[in-house]
Amino acid sequence: MRHFIAWAVKNRQNVVLFDDTWASTTEFPSPEILQYMHRRGLKTILNVHPGNAYRLDPDVSKQDLCDKRDPRMGIYYPVYCVDKPGFWKLVDKRLKTAAKYRHMLAGLICNQDEGPLGWRAEESAEGVDPVDNSLAGFAEENSGTRYLKPKLYTSACSTCGEVPNAAKWARALQRLNGPQGSVAQGLPPVGHGRAHCAVADPDDELVAREVVPHLAPGSLSMVWVLPNCNRANRVESWPRLIDEMNRKDNGKRKVFLLRELIYGCSADMPLAVPSTLDSIDIDFEIMRKYESTATCAGGTYVMHSLGWLMDWYSMRKQWDPSARWQSWLPTNLSQVLGREAVELAVEALELVRDVQMYDGLVEGEYCAYYTMWGLNPHHVAPETIPLPNSRGPFRYDKVRGNWWGSRRRLVEAGARDKEGVYTAENLAPADRRLRRLRGKLDAADARITRIEGLLAPGVNRMFWEEHLVRTLRYTTAFLRSRTAVALSYSDYAQAREQVRQGRDTSAVLAEGEKVVREALNEQDFYIRRRPGFGIDYPYEMNPDTLRWLLEAWRGLRQNPEKCLDLDLLAFLDRAETEVAQGH
Amino acid sequence: MEATGRVPEIALAAEGFALDIIDDGAERVAVLRAEGKLGLQYAVYALAEHFLGVRFVHPLFDLAPEVPPAPSELHLDETPAMGLRILYEAAHTLPDLRGTGILREGTQGHTHTTATSGPGGGRIGSAIMSACGTS
Secondary structure (H helix, E strand, O other): OHHHHHHHHHOOOOEEEEOOOOOOOOOOOOHHHHHHHHHHOOEEEEEOOOOEOOOOOOOOOHHHEOOOOOOOOOOOOOEEOOOOHHHHHHHHHHHHHHHHOHHHEEEEEEOOOOOOOOOOHHHHOOOOOOOOOOOOOHHHOOOOOOOOOOOOOOOOOOOOOOOOHHHHHHHHHHHHOOOOOOHHHOOOOEEEEEEEOOOOHHHHHHHHHHHHHHOOOOOEEEEEEOOOOOOHHHHOHHHHHHHHHHHHHOOOOEEEEEEEOOOOOOOOOOOOOOHHHHHHHHHHHHHOOOOOEEEEEEEEOOOOOOHHHHHHHHHHHHHOOOOOHHHHHHHHHHHHHOHHHHHHHHHHHHHHHHHHOOOOOOOOOOOOOHHHOOOOHHHHOOOOOOOOOOOOOOOHHHHOOOOOOOOEOOOOOOOOOOOOOOOHHHHHHHHHHHHHHHHHHHHHHHHHHHHHHHOOOOHHHHHHHHHHHHHHHHHHHHHHHHHHHHHHHHHHHHHHHHHHOOOOOHHHHHHHHHHHHHHHHHHHHHHHHOOOOOOOOOOOEOHHHHHHHHHHHHHHHHOHHHHHOOOHHHHHHHHHHHHHOOO | OOOOOOOOOOOOOOOOEEEEEEEOOOOEEEEEEEOHHHHHHHHHHHHHHHHHOOEEEEOOEEEOOOOOOOOOOEEEEEOOOOOOOEEEEOOOOOOOOOOOOOOOOOOOOOOOOOOOOOOOHHHHHHHHHHHHOOO
């Protein structure tokens, strides 16, 4: 950890903020780390909200919890009721601990972890189709023009009396910044910690309008976003309203954007997400328009997924935001990597970014969570296969397993194409887009190979192999694997139609077998050789399903008419079902 | 040095720094001026960056070129654009080591900084590494 802290100083940071600080009962970071930070001159920001009750604090009881769980919660955490003594007992406890570190506080915030994060929010929405909006998949549809319209102003519990979420947070701020609050204890005023993951625009503005008037002068607030779907334009109401407040009373309130650059809690795959580099630049462009903006910070999983690069760039961007990543990288890496290799890396990153974003089809960091990437033809070609009331058979919550660690299905259990949606004609635009994406992956791979050839022998070669070449190569393998599976869908639809028409199917069936084999090989490549991780990633395609499909395609080449038995969805469902049953 | 005109006079911003490398023929001198404890550390690391070519790309790896740039003259005056600059630790590195098993308290990192001597470069490079450590 000291290396990490020192890394901040080396790259001109003055604050290290720890994710989920005191989220439940975890004392994090340790006093030793805080002491080391102080010696280096670093400050931190602490959360004084009780947080969630994932692990019930020993000083409180279950009676202190809100008895109504949605949608104030995160994924699965109960929270403390603002009107119960336990809530304030925990606040006092945290303020007392914070007081020990008052010499190194850049600010205090409340509500870092209690937010309607979007997942579960949709359950209470009125007149809204619940769409993919969950931990690993909400980026899928909560993007571009397909925003959710959740109703997040919902009730709390029987004790606090149907207090809307924002009112609860305002009430907490009132007391924390009141006569007995943090300032009276010699601490900074408390700001708000907005957890903005997949919350729709209207709600965010509503929450900001309710909360901002309760921010004390001099307070520092945070808007926290996950590495997907939202760029800073989705949270602009916070700096705008804080600017308005400051103009009225010269209150010098500040707010910063905190972007989790890659999801770091083992839930997503350790693959490169280059669109995040764009997000760092875009966040700055948007947030710097506002006087109250303190910074746009980023953080990530640092060991893989190009996390080193994103963190590094985020840090230096805060010192000097004048360059965009495409020009910043050659300036700052050429001496240690070589100019040609850096330029190739920038090109490869842009190509992978284009593929990640479906060739410009989506807005924002739509695919920062790769979990669902590429397998839903509704996403790949929404112009021809519109989302069927968000109830499509490829929908995230229909194909995922449990939260952590399970493999995903290719299609909803029991799915059938009763309406005949998945025809060769309807799938053709998706097929064309996927082939374009595959071409970009070829181009990226060519550049990665050239980079490898340029690496001089020596210790740095190991670094670049591990932290650049392999990461990019495994990412393209992953994307290629998904692309290949999705390509087989249109092959299957074509084969069925050709059989019906009595035409020769040999070419399309050979192609189907080829792309499924490609999918299996590519997935095998990135799963088995990826360093530092287990063999299986959460939400990965089941390799046994791919093997089943490969056998099935071989069988179809012998007996093409067999594809008439099953439509595309039934074919995929059968693969998953038979594999699950051990066939 | 300011009085003799060997380095320009500057007004440093909070946590800002200035770095001057001057070569008068007899010796090469690095002059670090900074505002505050952090500013001084930034200046030392900036010297490593500009003189040795070090890049602090990763918490466990500082990279340096085989041949350092070792400029004979350099005048830098840097001011942070953002008053608050935050590194966000989102990997849950401690206490349960979720996220990464390598950044472990007490573990020695594999630091690959090399203070290769260029023309006159070794003297300053050694001083940097000795003063700051590499982590």
